[in-house]
Amino acid sequence: MSSGVLIYSFDSESVPYSKIANLCALFVRAYLELPISVVTDKKEGLDASLFDNIILKEKRVSDIRWRNTEREDYFELTPYDETLVIDSDYFLFNRHLRNLFDTHFDFILSKKALKSSLNAVGTEEARLNPVGIDMLWATCFYFKKNEVAKEFFELVNYIKENYLLYYNLYKIKTKTYRNDYVFSIAYHIHRESTQEKPFYNPYPLYTAFRETEIVKCYSSGLVLFDKEASVVENMKGLSLHVLNKQTILEHYDDIRRLFI
């Protein structure tokens, strides 16, 4: 069985995601030592030497203003039997996610999310609405190329195509479209129909929110400054989802240098 990592990289008007995907690939190479494929609409900006496959895909014209809306094609696009999909802004600092491969799970989604302060994320990030279903994160997930995962992604597509219906049905509070919402709803429906005991990625998703800046970069982790809490956060050893793209780009060269 082949295993690999899939990263999506579609530049937006304001963020060169291709540069961020380069950094993401460096961490994957260093820690997971697995082949990496990147799905993109253009090769410019990507460091081709970091990727085993560059999968070109036309950017879909959509009224949904969220870069990750392309992602419903994971199942068709992945060249691997077992795939770990990670957002380009999710930086790995350990090899724990390798444990998800070669397991009996058809797919594994992430549920437990913590702020870089290690406090739980707020209600708006933990549930679809204050009394709604739990939020799952599409930042990092694993799947096998089998019928179960295929059906799950078909469900994801169906919800996406009928997003307004599900948006109202699940009383989603925020107007912004998020893949996380679609995955949460899909998993909720899937679990109800299969009566499966829920199981999620055992490794929490540590997330540095927008008010957090990178202070120092090491190959073993990032040191952050949480402006809201006024705390220096030394996150060495923990993988990190960095939402502040500006701070990533400011440290682009520093991070690249770590692996030369």
Added chain:
Amino acid sequence: MSDTPTLKKISDILELSSFVNIIKHKREVLREKFEEARIFRYDQGLFRADEKTILLAKLFKEEGKISVMLDLSGTPIEVKDISLFLEEALKSYHFATNEYLNDFKALQILRSKEAFLDE
């Protein structure tokens, strides 16, 4: 290590941070690292190398029968080689606890905010 942030900026940041809060956060990071490090895979199942798992494996080993362990998802996994399972569990447990101990000792001797940036 990167050298982008100017010393001025780092000193400003440290000025704003409380030493106690930095230590508290770092302790929590070490705890999280420990919890992550003791998860291990055995024959398609994911397990946590905790006291309960290790003791149960030892008990099964003494019995000498083919054992079934429930993994983190509650899925039954047939453990055909309980010695190997126990070995894997102990390896993960020792690795995680030793790393935790070493990190904790290193933390105890740090007595300046600046040192935390490099630790």
